[in-house]
Amino acid sequence: MEDEPPLGPVRPAGQKSVNVRRYSGTERVPVFYPPLPHFAGAAIIVGMKIIGINGSPRKGWNTHILVEESLRGAASKGAEAELVNLYDLNFRGCISCFQCKRLEGPSLGRCAVQDSLRPVLDKIDSCDGLIIGSPIYIGELSASTRALIERLTFQYISYGADRKPRFTRRIPVGLIYTMNVPEEALESSGYPARFQFYEDLFTGIFGPVKTLLSTATWQAEDYGKYGMTMFDEGARRKRREEVFPQDRLRAFDLGRELEAENGKS
Numbered sequence: 001m002e003d004e005p006p007l008g009p010v011r012p013a014g015q016k017s018v019n020v021r022r023y024s025g026t027e028r029v030p031v032f033y034p035p036l037p038h039f040a041g042a043a044i045i046v047g048m049k050i051i052g053i054n055g056s057p058r059k060g061w062n063t064h065i066l067v068e069e070s071l072r073g074a075a076s077k078g079a080e081a082e083l084v085n086l087y088d089l090n091f092r093g094c095i096s097c098f099q100c101k102r103l104e105g106p107s108l109g110r111c112a113v114q115d116s117l118r119p120v121l122d123k124i125d126s127c128d129g130l131i132i133g134s135p136i137y138i139g140e141l142s143a144s145t146r147a148l149i150e151r152l153t154f155q156y157i158s159y160g161a162d163r164k165p166r167f168t169r170r171i172p173v174g175l176i177y178t179m180n181v182p183e184e185a186l187e188s189s190g191y192p193a194r195f196q197f198y199e200d201l202f203t204g205i206f207g208p209v210k211t212l213l214s215t216a217t218w219q220a221e222d223y224g225k226y227g228m229t230m231f232d233e234g235a236r237r238k239r240r241e242e243v244f245p246q247d248r249l250r251a252f253d254l255g256r257e258l259e260a261e262n263g264k265s
């Protein structure tokens, strides 16, 4: 009996973990969640597969923490959650080869570039929910997040008259942005229009989108060492201690609520 293979699909056995630098020191944090038990002779219900992308080069900082928190939220509902640190990969944006549009070609609807983003695109293609986190860099998403979004979305965008996306399922998406600007400066910075653009892009291809903003973030361990006198370090630190934990909770909820969004269009 013990030698029998488990029935049905199971989550990956074992658990990976990463070292995450916290303000209180280094902590080892799981990024895959424990396998579901096997029930001999019974159907096994496997949770949603959620992919979380950290589009910041900094591990253990704002974006990473919030994406990880959202994955914890998803895992709390039984999802199989996986974190991808985009800056660990070596890839570029779309090279306009058009192989994903080539009718009857081997890569129709699929990015043809073979690099380290390829497995990530494959994972996203079969996942049940997607979370992308990015810092705002010079008014835009980080370069690697943009590169991912070019490759991810263009392969599914159809230039056919019906404009029907080549991603044929509907999955929920969470978009998390961290930024230096305070909330009251968002409007004048023009960011809401940008966030709306990405909401519309992802809704059109994938499904319902929830956006989470974390503003006036803590940018460096010691502002004094980096000539950051334009900021009130004390106020930022206070915000870090009092407001960022709320952002973490909102990120957790975003991940937890992805399941309820699954299947909605």
Ligand SMILES: Cc1cc2nc3c(=O)[nH]c(=O)nc-3n(C[C@H](O)[C@H](O)[C@H](O)COP(=O)(O)O)c2cc1C
Residues within 6 Å of the ligand: 056, 057, 058, 061, 062, 063, 064, 134, 135, 136, 137, 138, 139, 140, 178, 179, 180, 181, 217, 218, 219
């Ligand atoms: C290259 C660079 C450009 C930035 N540009 C902006 C910007 O245009 N607007 C803004 O609000 N914050 C900007 N920031 C601040 C970051 O968006 C903010 O600190 C963010 O929370 C960093 O995310 P992380 O801690 O996950 O790395 C910039 C930071 C860097 C390093």
